[in-house]
Amino acid sequence: MMIGAITNKSRWWDLPSILILLVILTIAFSRLVATRWAENLDVTRHIAYIGLVAGLALGYSRFTSRQALFYGMAYGVFFITGD
Numbered sequence: 001m002m003i004g005a006i007t008n009k010s011r012w013w014d015l016p017s018i019l020i021l022l023v024i025l026t027i028a029f030s031r032l033v034a035t036r037w038a039e040n041l042d043v044t045r046h047i048a049y050i051g052l053v054a055g056l057a058l059g060y061s062r063f064t065s066r067q068a069l070f071y072g073m074a075y076g077v078f079f080i081t082g083d
Contacts, residue, residue, distance in 0.1 A: 054072065
């Protein structure tokens with residue numbers, strides 16, 4: 001048995017960290033949209049929230065690091081080019 005290895009199969013959420021990440025992403029895309037630098041910058045809101053949900057789902061999943069990286073890249077390319 002490795003020292004510090006998690007033997008419990010359950011996963012846990014760090015709710016304060018998730019909320020802080022949500023607030024940080026919201027502030028970032030809100031400030032970007034407020035600049036009115038280009039048209040349709042409000043789409044960053046959708047991309048940020050989809051990325052947050054996908055990242056949380058991949059982090060909670062039982063995928064290996066390599067599988068999570070592959071799925072994250074595939075979904076990222078799909079949503080960024082599809083929006």
